Amino acid sequence: MTLVDIPFWADLLASLLLVLGSILALIGSSGLLRLPDLFARLHGPTMGNTLGLGCVLLASIVIASVAADRLVFQELLIALFVVATSPVTAMLLMRAGIYRRRADGDKKAMPRPEENA
Template sequence: MNIVPMSPWLALPAAILLIAGGLLALIGSLGLLRLNSFYARIHAPTMGNTLGAGCVLIASMLTSSAAAGRPVIHELLITVFLLITSPVTTMLLMRAAVFRSETGRDRQGEEAS
């Protein structure tokens, strides 16, 4: 297997995208820890997941395409999967929280009769 050196014009945007993806994931994690209510907490990791993963996937597409010498778009399938599943998961979690708060099951030690 031959290792092909990557052009700095390609390595720089890939590095910037990887750093941005890592920072977005870190900000989402900090938001999960610092925000008070469940409804406020649900947004930070969702945005960090979607935008951070998008940056990492674009960087992966750039570097894979440069290494293969042709366009590599396998990461688009991962992106589509993330864009479909992340909002659906968030909506299901929010509905479960609303249901729990309506039935009174969100209090510790209490069960709705």
């Protein structure tokens, strides 16, 4: 299949979603450079993980469904998996950051959220 035989609405919709998703991922990743410290930086990539990835997955669903002439929603698997796993990484990194700063004897205003469940 090539890109020449899809109807106009799918073309427009997928293009919009693709551009929106990549812009969101770009802004989220640029947060890695623009934000001041580790804890603030953790928030940036979450954008690319949620809405950025979601938009690109939707675009992929639209194109694949039009190409196959039926609803293909395998992309839901990636969405489910990323939604279930990316918070785990973020939380582990957050706790590692808190723990290591406390271990370094950094005595500034750091909360003590003892042990997590």
